[in-house]
Amino acid sequence: MTSILWLRRDLRRSDHPALLAARDAADGDLVVAFVVDPALWEGGGPARRAWLAATLEATNEEYDDALTLLWGDPVTVVPELAARVGASSAHVTRETTPFGHRRDEAVAQALSAAGVEWVETGTPYAVGPGLVTNGSGSAYKVFTPFARAWRSHGWPEPAARPTSLPLRQARSDAKATDALREALAAPGLPEMPGAGEKAAAARWRGFVDDALPAYTTDRDRPGTDGTSRMSPYLKLGVVHPRTLLADLASRRGPGKETYVDELAWREFYADVLWHNPSSAWKDLRDALDGMAYDDESDAVDAWREGRTGYPIVDAGMRQLLAEGWMHNRVRMITASFLTKDLHVWWPVGARHFLDHLVDGDIASNNHGWQWVAGTGTDASPYFRVFNPVTQGEKFDPDGVYVRRWVPELAHLEGKAAHQPWEHEDGYEQGYPERIVDHAEERREALRRLEATKG
Structure with missing residues (x-):
């Protein structure tokens, strides 16, 4: 049969x-x-x-x-x-x-x-969602104890690759093959990584050989090629996380442990979604019930298109449109800007990311948004508002990332690219002025938070 x-x-x-x-x-x-x-x-x-x-x-x-x-x-x-x-x-x-x-x-x-x-x-996943529970058999609600239990639970060794298979091709649907062909020929596609197992293996080898030793620090620097870029492959299961963990087991150094933590975050969010299916598009926690959110507006369009007037935000949003990918640190910065500076409910941003990210995973993406918005597990408190200027200066200190994606600021050297309004020639190449005042919007975000407590 x-x-x-x-x-x-x-x-x-x-x-x-x-x-x-x-x-x-x-x-x-x-x-x-x-x-x-x-x-x-x-x-x-x-x-x-x-x-x-x-x-x-x-x-x-x-x-x-x-x-x-x-x-x-x-x-x-x-x-x-x-x-x-x-x-x-x-x-x-x-x-x-x-x-x-x-x-x-x-x-x-x-x-x-x-x-x-x-x-x-x-x-x-290395450990199937629902399998890691606490002493009472309940799901973990906080990452750190989950990660500890996840490591303790462990996972099997990678399965063997079959050398021969009794393959038989059935007739494919023309509509399916046509759809895939049209997708690859669509205009305006971002530059994407090589596809398939061989490309994933090559990317992984390059990462562990060159970037893993400094991963603990370089992973937060968007101007440096310090991340693995394995997320698009993990998204479609081109590589199993168990395969990566097996390779990491033979390596040493802080970069290894930090990377295992990042895989654990992916598994944690999958576990959260498994236990809380409605959290895909609704607040996981009701801590912000009653929060006043603004409707979508021209400001949200400016955010989507990378013309908010805040360089690190605009660089990230333009990278998303150009590559179908965005550096994780910048994902947090851009998410904070939408939810805290523009006062928009997080699903608006989560949907935009899923529309464009080649690694768009509903569990990681949407719970990552909730972490920033203050509604999720292990949530960043709502009153913690990312300052786009100080974040840019800290994690892109030489302005390399900003100048790469915002050519209107290429003439500003070093960290000057993060504050064009401080320089006489800051706007001479047509970069837009700020659509909001961050300090004022931070105060407004905190005022709305206080109103929910009342």
């Missing part, structure tokens, strides 16, 4: 437990498929669609050009594929997001009605 492996956030061949389970269940052929779901495809921005399309091209190569592409609602098309190829089982990596979990329950039910076994093996 034939078995199906339905790929989702696991677009790889290495360290893939669900693939091994599907291979072992196949008494004959193995069909590897990906479903382009219009509900997700049409809701994503051009950069996200192009990154997925490029990654699927690379995944097809890893599976010897035998990847089957389908278009439509998985509840319909996966059972149809099973019937067409005579499959006895369908294998997946367990999905943990609210949408994915609901979808899989519906697909499993439809397959069961047709006599096809549904098998879930593994998750996109």
Whole structure:
């Protein structure tokens, strides 16, 4: 009998437990498929669609050009594929997001009605969401104790990469292949990293050899290539975090421990979402119930387009549009500006990020926004307002990052690029003036906070 492996956030061949389970269940052929779901495809921005399309091209190569592409609602098309190829089982990596979990329950039910076994093996995380609990069996609400328990729980070694597979390609949907082709040819796409497992492995080797030793300090400097840039690969499961952790286990130094902490944050936010599905788009904590937020306005458009008049904010927003990625420190600065300086509810910014980020992960992105907004777990207190000038001067002290993304300030040397209003020639290249006064908006943010307490 034939078995199906339905790929989702696991677009790889290495360290893939669900693939091994599907291979072992196949008494004959193995069909590897990906479903382009219009509900997700049409809701994503051009950069996200192009990154997925490029990654699927690379995944097809890893599976010897035998990847089957389908278009439509998985509840319909996966059972149809099973019937067409005579499959006895369908294998997946367990999905943990609210949408994915609901979808899989519906697909499993439809397959069961047709006599096809549904098998879930593994998750996109080193430790599956819901498995790390405190002494009373409850979920952790704070990162530090979660990370300690997560390390103590541990994770298995990476799964072996199969050298041969009984692959069979079923007929792909023309609508799916056309959609992917159009996504890669869309105008105005950002410059993206190389796609696929080989590119991910090369990026990782370069990072651990060159940047990991100084990662603890350099990761906060957007003008330095000090981060791993593995998040786009982790997002689509091109590499499993367990693979990275296994490599890090053989290394020493503070950079290693800091990077493991960053992976733990990703797993923590996935765990929070698993236990609190509504936190995807609603405040996790009710501490700011009654907070007065402003509606979207021309100021929000200026934020989206990188013309707020605050250089570090504008550099980050322009990097997002140009690369489909933004440095994490700058993500916090830009998020604080929207929520605290423009007084806009965090989902507005979270949606914009997800539209453009090639690494846009709903758990990490939306809970990261809530951390800044003061509504999430381990929340930065609402009264902690990032000052875009001092943040820029601290983490981009020479102005390298700002000048790279805001060419109107290229003529200002050093940290002068962070305060063009302090220089006679600061605006001579057409850089916009500040749309708000940060000091005044900080006071307004604190006034609104006090009003919620009343």
